[in-house]
Amino acid sequence: SQQGEEDPQALSIQEGENATMNCSYKTSINNLQWYRQNSGRGLVHLILIRSNEREKHSGRLRVTLDTSKKSSSLLITASRAADTASYFCASSNAGKSTFGDGTTLTVKP
Amino acid sequence: ETGVTQSPTHLIKTRGQQVTLRCSSQSGHNTVSWYQQALGQGPQFIFQYYREEENGRGNFPPRFSGLQFPNYSSELNVNALELDDSALYLCASSFVTGGSGYTFGSGTRLTVV
Secondary structure, three states: OOOOEEEOOEEEEEOOOOEEEEEEOOOOOOEEEEEEEOOOOOEEEEEEEEOOOOEEEEOOEEEEEEOOOOEEEEEEOOOOHHHOEEEEEEEEEOOEEEEOOOEEEEEEO | OOOOEEEOOEEEEOOOOOEEEEEEOOOOOOEEEEEEEOOOOOOEEEEEEEOOEEEEEOOOOOOEEEEEOOOOOEEEEEOOOOHHHOEEEEEEEEOOOOOOOOEEOOOEEEEEO
């Protein structure tokens, strides 16, 4: 079974709104990564947060990590139609990353 | 600096056949991981290679095997193909233990008929 789970499974918002996706994982981690995937193509690495970090920013992305709850969230601010994609979290331990089933985000123009 | 290249991009095979998928890792990366992604699901870890040795394996049967070459490129071999093997196969390279994240290729879409 998958190590991580994303919530919600699908999210539909209007352009300009913020999108929040959550991820839970089951075992201890070294770091947690977020990826984006467009239409069944390869995954693109967005951001990595280490287990000793609580929050990280990159452009319009904000990631939080709560190791006590084994959860993370990805916030995309001021969303654009081009942000439409599937987003996956990957929990990493001893160099191996385990993915959840993703959140499908649709941003309507 | 080149990214991760996978070949072929699409492939159709018949049940029972064997297939080899190839991956060229990003320059400077010495670790290659393979993932299977079924439609509508997240990538499932198959195995990882580091310095030409298998360095961890997911819950896949032995008919899934791999190789890593001295230039860090890699192959995924699947024997006795089953219909359920139809999926997108993704290769990801990283430096050592992936502490800076993985670089993924665009994948090989395998269809078993």
